Amino acid sequence: MENEVWEYYGNNINAAETAHILKSCLVALKDNAIKLSDLMDKQDKVFDRILKLLKEVIMDQMYLDTLSVYIDYIADLVEEIEVKLGTKTWNKVRNAIHRKRKKNKKDFEKEELVC
Numbered sequence: 001m002e003n004e005v006w007e008y009y010g011n012n013i014n015a016a017e018t019a020h021i022l023k024s025c026l027v028a029l030k031d032n033a034i035k036l037s038d039l040m041d042k043q044d045k046v047f048d049r050i051l052k053l054l055k056e057v058i059m060d061q062m063y064l065d066t067l068s069v070y071i072d073y074i075a076d077l078v079e080e081i082e083v084k085l086g087t088k089t090w091n092k093v094r095n096a097i098h099r100k101r102k103k104n105k106k107d108f109e110k111e112e113l114v115c
Contacts, residue, residue: 082090 085093
């Protein structure tokens with residue numbers, strides 16, 4: 001097919017027109033190569049971000065798998081603490097813990113330390 005196209009144009013255009021067509025094709029090819037290179041760079045960045053996220057997900061899953069070993073023990077411990085403290089006191093303690101975690105504080109408020 002390429003030979004047929006070349007023969008058609010080669011027979012119907014002069015050397016100057018052929019050079020002009022070739023030059024415009026090369027310019028278009030260069031532009032496409034630049035665009036392709038840019039797309040490949042962007043794709044590399046996207047792949048790097050995806051890989052980073054996948055690593056984070058895997059680490060989170062490993063962390064959850066590790067914690068799942070202790071889930072029954074922790075549930076039993078919480079239940080035992082609630083029984084010993086009483087539901088009302090346990091709710092105050094649990095709410096204080098939630099507030100501390102939500103606000104990213106290192107220590108409890110003074111009024112939270114008094115039961």
